[in-house]
Amino acid sequence: MRLFDLKGKVAVVTGGSRGIGRAICLAMAEHGAAVVVSSRKLEPCEAVVREIEAAGGKAKAITCNIGYRDQVENLVRGSRAAFGKIDIMVCNAAINPHAGPLSEITDELFDKIMASNVKSNLWLANLTIPEMAERRDGAVIIVSSIAGLRGSGGLGAYSVSKAADFQLARQLACEWGPKNVRVNAIAPGLVRTDFSRHLWENPELYEKAVSGYPLRRIGEPDDIAGAAVFLASPAAAFVTGQVLVADGGATITAWR
Secondary structure (H helix, E strand, O other): OOOOOOOOOOOEEEOOOOHHHHHHHHHHOOOOOOOEEOHHHHHHHHHHHHHHOOOOOOOOEEEEOOOOOOHHHHHHHHHHHHHHOOOOEOOOOHHHHOOOOOOHHOOHHHHHHHHHHHHHHHHHHHHHHHHHHHHHHHEEEEOOOOOOHOOOOHHHHHHHHHHHHHHHHHHHHHHHHOOOEEEEEEEOOOOOHHHHHHHHHHHHHHHHOOOOOOOOOOOOOEEEEEEEHHHOOOHOOOOOOOOEOOOOOOOOOOOO
């Protein structure tokens, strides 16, 4: 068995136009999967599609704002229309419109964060898992965050939503495991994306941030993409309901 072979599989990746999502799209395609690249804007998705096709892979761009049920349904329909099925669902897109403690958040913003970061993942799972169950083969991957593993003075509702994603993965794994559908989460630490640009472009801030990491560096998008390929592949055939932490060791050191 080729443990990481995804040939013949179809992967759908939300938030796939940049950062971690883009890296996951490229890695899935490199390992043989046809990939649906999804995000809110079409042109960045099409740019990733062109990268995949230039390397000999198959891909399709479909826009989707995960906060809207009708757009999520359209993503699933469009993916099936393009490739006939969905084998791997990667729920990567998320939002964080509020930085601060829970005591300062409005009901509207809290509901928006939970809807986009948790409920949309449930929508995607419920829309794609049944066909996986019929084939008795499929994988759902929720890209969460180590923010869901510990408290924070500044991430508030975002941290709550990411902790909820862990339990969503466990619950879905219990419900669909008998049909051989696996559901897992990835908890990245700090990764070199636009979201953290202010930190890694500042040498002083960067050194301060990574001084407590055993690996003494932040993550690269490919570090998370590798974890996603593993969880989607036959190599992880006996792994379900788990949270794979990829954080350079940040959470095993003393809180700083």
